[in-house]
Amino acid sequence: MSKETWKELTIGTINLDAGNSVKNLTGTWRSGKKPEFIEENCIQCFFCWLYCPHFAILVKDGEVKGINYDYCTGCGICSVECPSKEKSIVMVKEEIELAGGSKK
Amino acid sequence: MSTLKTLNGNQTIAEAVRQIDPDVVAAYPITPSTAIVETIAKFRADGLISGEFVCPESEHSAMSVCIGAASAGGRVMTATASQGLALMWEMLYIAAGLRLPIVAAIANRSLSAPINIHGDHSDTMGARDSGWIQIYSEGCQEAYDNFIQAFRIAEHLDVRTPVLVGLDGFIISHSLEVIQVEDDAKVKKFVGEYKPVYPLFDTDRKMTVGPIDFTDYYFEHKRSQIEGIENAPPVIEAVGKEFGKTFGREYGFFEEYRMDDAETCIVVMSSAAGTCKDAIDELRSEGKKIGLLKPRVFRPFPHQKIAEALKKTKAVAVLDRSSSPGAFGAPLFTEIRSALYDYQERPPIVNYVYGLGGRDIMVEHFKDVAQKLEKIAETGKVEEWLGYINLRE
Numbered sequence: 001m002s003k004e005t006w007k008e009l010t011i012g013t014i015n016l017d018a019g020n021s022v023k024n025l026t027g028t029w030r031s032g033k034k035p036e037f038i039e040e041n042c043i044q045c046f047f048c049w050l051y052c053p054h055f056a057i058l059v060k061d062g063e064v065k066g067i068n069y070d071y072c073t074g075c076g077i078c079s080v081e082c083p084s085k086e087k088s089i090v091m092v093k094e095e096i097e098l099a100g101g102s103k104k
Numbered sequence: 105m106s107t108l109k110t111l112n113g114n115q116t117i118a119e120a121v122r123q124i125d126p127d128v129v130a131a132y133p134i135t136p137s138t139a140i141v142e143t144i145a146k147f148r149a150d151g152l153i154s155g156e157f158v159c160p161e162s163e164h165s166a167m168s169v170c171i172g173a174a175s176a177g178g179r180v181m182t183a184t185a186s187q188g189l190a191l192m193w194e195m196l197y198i199a200a201g202l203r204l205p206i207v208a209a210i211a212n213r214s215l216s217a218p219i220n221i222h223g224d225h226s227d228t229m230g231a232r233d234s235g236w237i238q239i240y241s242e243g244c245q246e247a248y249d250n251f252i253q254a255f256r257i258a259e260h261l262d263v264r265t266p267v268l269v270g271l272d273g274f275i276i277s278h279s280l281e282v283i284q285v286e287d288d289a290k291v292k293k294f295v296g297e298y299k300p301v302y303p304l305f306d307t308d309r310k311m312t313v314g315p316i317d318f319t320d321y322y323f324e325h326k327r328s329q330i331e332g333i334e335n336a337p338p339v340i341e342a343v344g345k346e347f348g349k350t351f352g353r354e355y356g357f358f359e360e361y362r363m364d365d366a367e368t369c370i371v372v373m374s375s376a377a378g379t380c381k382d383a384i385d386e387l388r389s390e391g392k393k394i395g396l397l398k399p400r401v402f403r404p405f406p407h408q409k410i411a412e413a414l415k416k417t418k419a420v421a422v423l424d425r426s427s428s429p430g431a432f433g434a435p436l437f438t439e440i441r442s443a444l445y446d447y448q449e450r451p452p453i454v455n456y457v458y459g460l461g462g463r464d465i466m467v468e469h470f471k472d473v474a475q476k477l478e479k480i481a482e483t484g485k486v487e488e489w490l491g492y493i494n495l496r497e
Contacts, residue, residue, distance in 0.1 A: 006324035006331075011264060012203030013317065013325050014302045018310035 026054050030074035034094040037066040041088035048078035048089055106351075109285045113241075113276035116248040116283055117183060117209045117269075118143035122152055123291040124255060126207075127178030127298070130158040130169035134188035135221045136273035137211035141183055155179075163188035167195035167206075174204035175313050177303025179255070181206065185273055186213035189227045193234070199266045200235025201329055202314055203301075205258035206266040208236075209251055212374070212425075213273035214461045222462020223273035225374070228402075229426040229435045235329060237267040237336055238403040240373045242359075244281035247271040249353055250400075252286075255295045256343045262335040264301060272375040272425075274462060286351050294350055333404050340401055357406035359398040360413060362388060366395030368477040369414060369451075371440060372423040373399050376458070376465050383470035394474050399436065407443035414444065418481035420453045421473050423465075423493070427457050433490065452486045458493035469493050 010016055042064055049057040056072035058065045079089045117140045131141040148157040158169050163184050174180045189210055199206050215226040228238055241247040254267040271277055317325055348354025361381055372380050377398040387394050397413055414420050424434030437455035444450040458465045480486055
């Protein structure tokens, strides 16, 4: 996302682009771990949806279907809160690209 | 009709407020600015002004109310001094950062400790990096004139920056002066109708005021804010000229008094400049070629213009009514010394701190400074770059 120069900004920190937080892809904050959804274990309790601080649980037709990685910060709360017998969300290693192109 | 009235500094500000009748006045009384707030409250009670008058629980809240009211789209002012301005400190930065054209009258007073109610410039000098435009007044007439002009400068679309007008505590705020109070309608016309920019009361427009800015936007917004105050000089100049055309008293960035052939120069702001003029008249009658430069606008600092005015002199003394502990000189001195750096030929320069906590400065003190300047001009050498006037040593 290209950002405005100082000359292009609206005076006095005013933001006229209401609802622009959708452009803030908090998924870029993930640093090495991401949640993985295991559909067959899921009991559709919606605890993950309720606890997720970034509304990153994908819901379709009234059912939890996975994770929206554009906004998931990888905090792991969903996985901790998941009450199903076998966890239906587990944290897995994620390869991230570091500035300069090296991988971690 | 323009009339002569005997008023003190606080009353002149209140009189200007009555004539301008801002949408909101939010202020908390503090010596020596109390009478400004008190008189405005009386005007409101007597039905002489129609704007809202809010007296919250502190100066911090007063400036917060100003910020809210200005964001909503109102023309807003306040008055305070000393600890009151200090308590406003974090809100001053927010007013400037949000580019709200709030106008504040400050009856300049010292800061504690030790506690003292008298006049010096410690309060506004402490706010010199807050992003506010700062204009200082020599007397009641100037306080009145500056305060009226402040609205035009603050509200100009290129500027949109808050302005504070300083008047020395007690020396101006409580001293009577016969001043020209201009016609109500003429003042109203000069100030003009207020046009808010992106007011929150415009409910058809969706917007956020003052959202969080992280590493990705804060710097750009700050740079944009700096542009507002950098745009002020031509506006200050034009408003000062128009004021002169309308009311017969023209204003610039500073006043030069008997500077034409001056070999030495004293730089001093506000009320002390009046005393300095008397000293200079006496010294001139003795054949001394000395002049005065009285800065009026301290922020934005007219560095080039002041340097041009001083560069040909043989010695300059900058008198500060505040100190900047640990710094290389008090605020006015550091600005002027720095402004002269670019000039190959520049006069030796010396700093004097005077009048802290309302300590008097008299004609003989200026004469002492003149004598020292004469020696510096002769030798071209500054032996002690910092001195204190009328201090028991």
